[in-house]
Amino acid sequence: MSELTPNSELRPRSELRTRSSAATFPGIARHGRLRKASPLGTIARLIAAALAIVLVSGASVGAIAVNSLTSKTTVVDIPQAADGPLPAVGAIEGGFNILIAGSDTREGQGGIGGTTEDDSGNLNDVTMLLHVSQDQTNAVAISIPRDMVVRIPDCTDADEYTKPFSSEPMNTAMSYGGLSCIAKTVTELTGLPIQYAGLIKFSGVIAMSDAIGGVDVCVDGPMVDPNTGINLPEAGTYTLQGFDALAFLRSRAAVGDGSDLTRISSQQVFLSALVRQLKSSETLGDVGKVYGIANAALSNMTLSSTLSSPATMVSIAQALKNIPVESVTFVQYPGTTGGEGIYAGKVRPDTYAGDALIEFLKNDEPFVLEAAGEDAGSTLDPNAPVAPSASATADPSVPVLDGVRGTTAAKYTCTITNDY
Numbered sequence: 001m002s003e004l005t006p007n008s009e010l011r012p013r014s015e016l017r018t019r020s021s022a023a024t025f026p027g028i029a030r031h032g033r034l035r036k037a038s039p040l041g042t043i044a045r046l047i048a049a050a051l052a053i054v055l056v057s058g059a060s061v062g063a064i065a066v067n068s069l070t071s072k073t074t075v076v077d078i079p080q081a082a083d084g085p086l087p088a089v090g091a092i093e094g095g096f097n098i099l100i101a102g103s104d105t106r107e108g109q110g111g112i113g114g115t116t117e118d119d120s121g122n123l124n125d126v127t128m129l130l131h132v133s134q135d136q137t138n139a140v141a142i143s144i145p146r147d148m149v150v151r152i153p154d155c156t157d158a159d160e161y162t163k164p165f166s167s168e169p170m171n172t173a174m175s176y177g178g179l180s181c182i183a184k185t186v187t188e189l190t191g192l193p194i195q196y197a198g199l200i201k202f203s204g205v206i207a208m209s210d211a212i213g214g215v216d217v218c219v220d221g222p223m224v225d226p227n228t229g230i231n232l233p234e235a236g237t238y239t240l241q242g243f244d245a246l247a248f249l250r251s252r253a254a255v256g257d258g259s260d261l262t263r264i265s266s267q268q269v270f271l272s273a274l275v276r277q278l279k280s281s282e283t284l285g286d287v288g289k290v291y292g293i294a295n296a297a298l299s300n301m302t303l304s305s306t307l308s309s310p311a312t313m314v315s316i317a318q319a320l321k322n323i324p325v326e327s328v329t330f331v332q333y334p335g336t337t338g339g340e341g342i343y344a345g346k347v348r349p350d351t352y353a354g355d356a357l358i359e360f361l362k363n364d365e366p367f368v369l370e371a372a373g374e375d376a377g378s379t380l381d382p383n384a385p386v387a388p389s390a391s392a393t394a395d396p397s398v399p400v401l402d403g404v405r406g407t408t409a410a411k412y413t414c415t416i417t418n419d420y
Contacts, residue, residue: 074302078183078197095134096316098307099197101182102126102205103174124174124182124199125250129192131361136319140361142190143267143332146171147260148347150189155181167342174199179302189333189349190358196316197304204300205246211292212283214241215274217248218381218414225254235414245270256377256416259337260347261405265377266415268330268407275409276325324410331357331369331406353403360401367401376405377416384412 078099101124127144144150152165155177162176173185183194209215216239223232230247232238240248249267256262277283283290307313334350334357360367407413 075305075308076179076302078180078194078304078306079187093319095132095136096196096319097132097192097194098130098316099179099183099186099194100126100128100130101174101179101197101199103199103201122175123171125171125202127170127173127182127186129186129190129194131192132320132323134364137323138327138329139320139323140329140331141271142357143264143330144170144186144189145260145264145332145335145347147345148333148335148349149342150185150349152176152181153184153188155184157181169346179304183304190354192358192361196307196312198307199302200297201300202246204297205249206242207296207300208293209241209245211289211296212241212274212277213289214239215245215270215277216240217270217273218412219417220379220414221417222419223248223251223254223415223417225251227251227253230254232417240270254417256418258418261332261335261337262377262416264332265405268332269378269413269415271330272407272409272411272413275328279325326408326410328409329369329406330409331404333357334403334405350403353401357401357404366398368398369404369406370400370402375416378407378413379416381412381414 103122103124123146125146127146128141129144130139130141132139146169148170149167150170152162152168152173154164155162155173157177157180162181165176170185173182177184179197179199182199183197186192187194216237218237219232219235221235223230225231225247228247228250229243230251232248249270251266252258252260252263255266334353335347336350337347339346339348359365
């Protein structure tokens with residue numbers, strides 16, 4: 001790994017844009033007004049962002065280019081596919097949900113970032129559901145902790161039936177029935193139907209971060225983790241790509257309290273920066289770069305049959321491309337650690353707070369989060385380059401959603417590191 005200094009790139013080294021000192025954001029992340037939402041979703045962790053990039057790319061590159069790219073993907077059926085004919089370009093209306101999963105398989109990669117893990121992984125290391133409001137002005141990406149103990153329903157994969165399990169970690173769903181089983185498990189946990197789904201491998205994360213030219217991330221101290229290979233020697237902002245980007249996203253021991261929950265907060269630091277970068281004219285205005293990003297993602301993805309049509313991708317992209325960054329909210333499904341029995345070493349769902357979150361989404365009610373960065377896995381960047389917009393100001397008439405961690409893409413946050 002290349003030697004790093006704050007505000008420098010990993011590969012190759014070049015100047016980053018200068019960050020002017022500015023007032024920090026108020027500690028609140030707002031989810032704007034939602035109208036009645038039917039099922040779907042899109043941006044989350046780099047994995048989730050992968051599909052978001054593909055969708056936005058679809059609108060930019062065009063259906064012909066996307067058609068050539070989708071021929072490289074694997075297509076599967078999911079249990080709750082959209083009924084009726086697929087929409088024509090520009091015809092998608094209303095709300096929807098998209099499941100994004102990331103597979104931790106290292107097949108053919110021989111270990112990642114200095115790790116010695118074998119190539120037998122068949123787990124959904126990342127599970128995220130993006131919910132888009134009925135009026136398509138807001139999006140909420142829900143990350144479900146990989147170690148959260150949930151019920152796995154009966155699933156079928158390659159004609160093999162798997163009985164249901166009452167208490168298994170979320171990341172085992174893929175091993176019981178592939179992408180379809182992940183979708184059934186998430187729907188059972190959240191009550192939200194899933195119309196579209198995508199699964200990306202770690203190799204796709206690497207290729208995608210290379211194609212975008214790296215993502216700027218902030219850490220509040222040294223972040224060194226030999227388990228993943230990340231080595232950021234001091235506090236500052238770094239441009240991460242390739243194996244370094246993946247190592248950052250996978251690191252758990254060097255973040256917060258070392259739990260899966262604080263790792264999700266750290267990943268949201270990356271995702272928020274990624275969304276802001278994707279929204280910039282420098283990225284979406286470069287057709288060659290957009291095509292490269294889409295190619296990198298789709299070459300390493302499995303898509304639901306409902307999402308494999310180029311026309312569908314472009315239609316969804318058209319619906320998502322105008323959502324402002326302050327209206328893209330990242331949250332994690334609430335949970336607690338330190339339990340006993342089946343919850344020992346795992347995450348126990350906080351169904352009270354989780355049900356409250358889902359109820360807001362189902363009823364299209366606005367809410368604000370307690371804070372942007374919860375001071376466990378992430379915190380506000382004291383050197384944020386822009387002041388908060390008027391829309392980021394707390395509205396006393398909007399209820400606060402207690403017990404839910406998260407932030408909006410407009411907030412500049414830093415990963416909280418530790419000296420484990």
